[in-house]
Amino acid sequence: MILWWIGNLVLVAVVLPVVVYLLRGVLHAATSIVPSVQGIAAAAAAGSKDLDAVALLLTTQDQVQKTVAGVANYGGSLDVILDDAQ
Amino acid sequence: MTPVLAVAAAGVVTIVAVALIVAVLVFYLVSVIVQLRKITTGLNETIASVSEIVQKSAPVNDVVTTINQQLDAGVDLLEGLLVKKAGMTDAVGLVDGLYAGAGAAGFRNFPESASVKAPRIGEVYTRGTLTLARLGREAPIAAGNPAGPALRDVERGSLAARLLYPEVRQSRPESLARSPVIGTDAPEQYEQRDDIGKPRKRLPAAR
Numbered sequence: 001m002i003l004w005w006i007g008n009l010v011l012v013a014v015v016l017p018v019v020v021y022l023l024r025g026v027l028h029a030a031t032s033i034v035p036s037v038q039g040i041a042a043a044a045a046a047g048s049k050d051l052d053a054v055a056l057l058l059t060t061q062d063q064v065q066k067t068v069a070g071v072a073n074y075g076g077s078l079d080v081i082l083d084d085a086q
Numbered sequence: 087m088t089p090v091l092a093v094a095a096a097g098v099v100t101i102v103a104v105a106l107i108v109a110v111l112v113f114y115l116v117s118v119i120v121q122l123r124k125i126t127t128g129l130n131e132t133i134a135s136v137s138e139i140v141q142k143s144a145p146v147n148d149v150v151t152t153i154n155q156q157l158d159a160g161v162d163l164l165e166g167l168l169v170k171k172a173g174m175t176d177a178v179g180l181v182d183g184l185y186a187g188a189g190a191a192g193f194r195n196f197p198e199s200a201s202v203k204a205p206r207i208g209e210v211y212t213r214g215t216l217t218l219a220r221l222g223r224e225a226p227i228a229a230g231n232p233a234g235p236a237l238r239d240v241e242r243g244s245l246a247a248r249l250l251y252p253e254v255r256q257s258r259p260e261s262l263a264r265s266p267v268i269g270t271d272a273p274e275q276y277e278q279r280d281d282i283g284k285p286r287k288r289l290p291a292a293r
Contacts, residue, residue, distance in 0.1 A: 001089075004096045011103040019107055023114030030121035037128030044135030051142040057149045064153050068160040075167045085173030 165193045174198070179205035 168177045174196065182189025182204035192200030267273060281287070 001092055001096065004093075004100070008096060008099045008103055011100070011107070016103065016107050016110065020110055020114075023110065023118075027114050027117050027121065030118050030125070034121055034124045034128065037125050037132065041128045041131040041135065044132045044139065048135045048138040048142065051139060054142050054146055057146065057153075061149050061153050061156075064156050068156045068163075071160050072163055075163050078171070079167060082171045084170055085176070 162195055165195050169193065169196060169199075174202055175205060178202045 168180070172180060178189045178192070178199055181193075189202075189204035190200065192198075192202070
């Protein structure tokens, strides 16, 4: 009977605080992760939105191609008009 | 206390303690589950956004590579044309005059250009100025610090071109010699030569 009471005492005075301590630590760790994950999600969404203009690169590519072609034609004409350096 | 009551009391305390522990476990574990669900939701949103990023940035590499190749071709063309037409020294000087310090880097396709000493921009520009003056055009005159970029005075370009001609005509036109007045009403009449219309005088033959 005395051992039973000692067991009850250990259960309430030792096991219960240890369980509470450990579970509070796990809950605190899980809670601290949430803001970080939400920040990462917001940053990824903003990064994805920033890349909306990437499609314009195709227009840039086309314009660069036309510009270089124009420069090539102009350079060819200059090559004919101007004399070479001595 | 009778033994039966003592056992019952100890059992009740045990049951209460175990129930308390279970309650604490349930509370904290449910709280952890709620937080893990939030984490899962956030990670799902992150994965969706990252997938969009990967999808949108997929063609960037090819497009940028193509643009760079085309720009490289343009640079090669212009460098070659400039060196061919102006010569290496004047080409370096012209680039250095337009972009101060750029001449030291030299041309990409002409490694020897990095060792060329860039001439003063005035020397390079003088040739072009005279060319334009010969063509009757208004010549842009390089001015300012030779180490700096070339300056083009757009508004006074014609006045600057005037300086290429003799100075008297520009600032003191009244000092120029007047053209002679000829004719019967001329203020100065010259005596008419009497040998006009007659055979040309023959000089004595040399022996």
